[in-house]
Amino acid sequence: MLRILLTGASALILVVGCQGGGESVDASATATTRFREGMDGLQGGIERGMPATVTMIDGSRFEPAQVTVPVGTTAVWRNSSAVSHTVTADPARAMTASNVQLPTGAEPFESETLPSGQTFVRQLTVAGEYRYVCRIHEGSGMVGIITVE
Numbered sequence: 001m002l003r004i005l006l007t008g009a010s011a012l013i014l015v016v017g018c019q020g021g022g023e024s025v026d027a028s029a030t031a032t033t034r035f036r037e038g039m040d041g042l043q044g045g046i047e048r049g050m051p052a053t054v055t056m057i058d059g060s061r062f063e064p065a066q067v068t069v070p071v072g073t074t075a076v077w078r079n080s081s082a083v084s085h086t087v088t089a090d091p092a093r094a095m096t097a098s099n100v101q102l103p104t105g106a107e108p109f110e111s112e113t114l115p116s117g118q119t120f121v122r123q124l125t126v127a128g129e130y131r132y133v134c135r136i137h138e139g140s141g142m143v144g145i146i147t148v149e
């Protein structure tokens with residue numbers, strides 16, 4: 001038992017001794033550099049795809065109904081109301097096609113029907129004005145605009 005404890009203590013001293021060495025400091029500096037490079041990469045990704053949230057609220061409204069975001073923003077629609085909604089940015093799927101407009105070159109898109117608590121995410125990579133609707137409540141004026149610039 002005592003023998004085992006002594007062996008353990010010797011091993012511990014050896015480890016501590018290594019960490020005090022010059023090599024160990026170099027390794028630590030390299031690790032720090034790698035960590036910084038990783039964080040820079042992550043930060044770039046966050047800036048390019050920074051999220052902006054539009055909440056679907058009771059009373060069948062998008063909140064904010066109109067918002068301006070930088071190009072590359074990841075739009076997040078969150079249904080915080082009690083009923084289901086859609087995010088419909090496809091003129092072919094809207095009740096009134098003219099309620100939906102997309103910048104030239106942007107692909108039309110539509111979420112599934114989103115029950116209470118669900119979210120829909122879409123990165124907006126083409127600059128311009130996105131006019132979209134909730135297909136279920138379009139008739140009662142549930143329309144939104146995101147300007148990407």
Ligand SMILES: [Cu+2]
Nearest residue numbers: 085134136137
């Ligand atoms: Cu709706």
